[in-house]
Amino acid sequence: MNTNFENIVCIENSNKRELHRAGWIVVDPFTIIENGHLEIENGLIKGVHKGAPKEKSIDHGPGVLMPPLVNAHLHLELSALKGALPFDRGFKFWVKMLLEKREALGDEKLIKAAQKAVKDLFNSGNLYVGDISTLGIIKPIIQDSALNGICFHEFLGSDIQPFFIQKNDAVSFSVAGHAPHTSSPQLLKALKRQSKLYGLPFSIHVAESDDESEFINDKKGEWANFLTSRGIDWSSWDIGSKTSVAYIADLGLLDPLTIAVHVLNVNNKDVEMLARSKAKVCVCPRSNQNLHGKLPDIDQMIKKGIQPCLGTDSLASCDSLNIFDEMAFVGNHYPKLDPETIFAMGTINGARALGIEQLTGTLSKGKKAQFLYRPVKPMNKKDLLQRIISNE
Ligand SMILES: [Zn+2]
Incomplete structure (x- = not known):
């Protein structure tokens, strides 16, 4: 479009x-x-x-x-992978291919594609972003652009490496934990603690895949085997008999400065817990449809008092980073949502999630x-x- x-x-x-x-x-x-x-x-x-x-x-x-529009969750560093990955061979295969192709492309190509994506975002009126970068290559691109928002440096695994957090007027720098099943509880708690000290949002993908839910709830499944095969000792993680949302709540990660991204595999209690905590929720419906063949229950979130915002995830799972396209998709797939709600999702709700509602939205x-x-x-x-x- x-x-x-x-x-x-x-x-x-x-x-x-x-x-x-x-x-x-x-x-x-x-x-x-x-x-x-x-x-x-x-x-x-x-x-x-x-x-x-x-x-x-x-x-x-x-x-x-x-x-202007707010894209509260995207991965600019994956822009070079637009249209390069299959969706029909399952999420695990998609992740495997993503890592291989990202590695093969090299930083120069990733940077060039991200620069083009930044221009496209500006030209389509998406002036505010919450960008997630694990490679750390996007910060200067956003700083040199007319886009504002937050650059989240994303971490996973168990090593706590040095990170940079700074609150600024135009572009702030914060941290993100990748997901409950890919990052140790110690790492997630440390990242949350630091971003909170600076009064900045902390972002985490949560309740996205079936593997994640199975591992957190049952302490088994392919993800458990994968971690074990990699020599990662998860025996001390306080998981089992709980959902991903309940687990990150137990870790103390849910508060108004946390952005819970995806929130796809959740039950009634999870949604209530998120609403009570006043954590922000960012949904990426087009990405979810492509990767998982299902959509987040936005109607239920709104019924429980959550005001979700919109993200697109990356061009590796979605064909544009434009929130106008995401709003149009939501309009077509959620007939119960009124235009006011969808417009708010693409503007003020995103600004609130990024903590910049005093500037825009x-x-x-x-x-x-x-x-x-x-x-x-x-x-x-x-x-x-x-x-x-x-x-x-
Ligand atoms: Zn993402």
């Missing part, structure tokens, strides 16, 4: 006062203004007003000004003057969000 923008407006560090008018302004999913304008000063939104401005202004046209007063213009022609307010999330 192509996203057709007439332009993307991105104003930062400008001390000029500017007025931007359009046929519609989506301040947030529940605040939509017909024929309005944004007042910008010092790179921030100073006000949102009804009607055409009386002073000189920039008129974008009959379409809509809206907040809506076009309300005080937020950064970054917004998208889309040339949609809606029939009415209700139709507007539907057209945006359908990526028309």
Whole structure:
């Protein structure tokens, strides 16, 4: 799917006062203004007003000004693997091929593809990201780009290596644990502790694969054999008779600064536990469909009070990193979700998960003057969000 923008407006560090008018302004999913304008000063939104401005202004046209999109979970370093891996031979085979092909490509090709992916993200209005990198090659690419958000350095196994955490205005650096079944409890707890000290989010894939669930719940299965064959002693891990979500809760990983990614193989209690902890949940439905042939139960999450955000995972499991495409997929596969909810998933919910809701996620007063213009022609307010999330 192509996203057709007439332009993307991105104003930062400008001390000029500017007025931007359009046929519609989506301040947030529940605040939509017909024929309005944004007042910008010092790179921030100073006000949102009804009607055409009386002073000189920039008129974008009959379409809509809206907040930029937030992709809260992606792996830019895997961009070179787009279309290179089969989905029909199972998840384990996919992971095996991913590791082999990533190794064979080498850093230079991985970096080049990631740079292109970053440009595509910007051009499609995805200005904020939560990037996961195990190789540590993406940090400078994001720093040199117009994208903002969080670079998560991801760790797995049991070795606790030195890591760098820093909170900044534009791009912050935090850490991620790969998953409950691939990382020792000591490592996961250490990573969580450090990111929390800096007030930054910690990210972890959880409840994604059947192998993961079987290992955590039954202490056996192919994953248990694999770890043992690698000489990894997991006998002291406090697993067995519990779900992945219950296990990471027991480790003390669930709090409002944790992003639980995927949340695919969960029961009612797990969802309640996540909701109670106020941990953020990031779903990647297109990736789940391709790799596991099933989708997360977003309806149930919302019923229990979770406000999930959207990620795409990598181009190795999904054909674009564009949240407009992810919203369109969600719209097509979750008929009970209203357009307001889906729009929030691609904007403010992602900003909350990354802890940057004071900067972006809506076009309300005080937020950064970054917004998208889309040339949609809606029939009415209700139709507007539907057209945006359908990526028309
Ligand atoms: Zn992922």
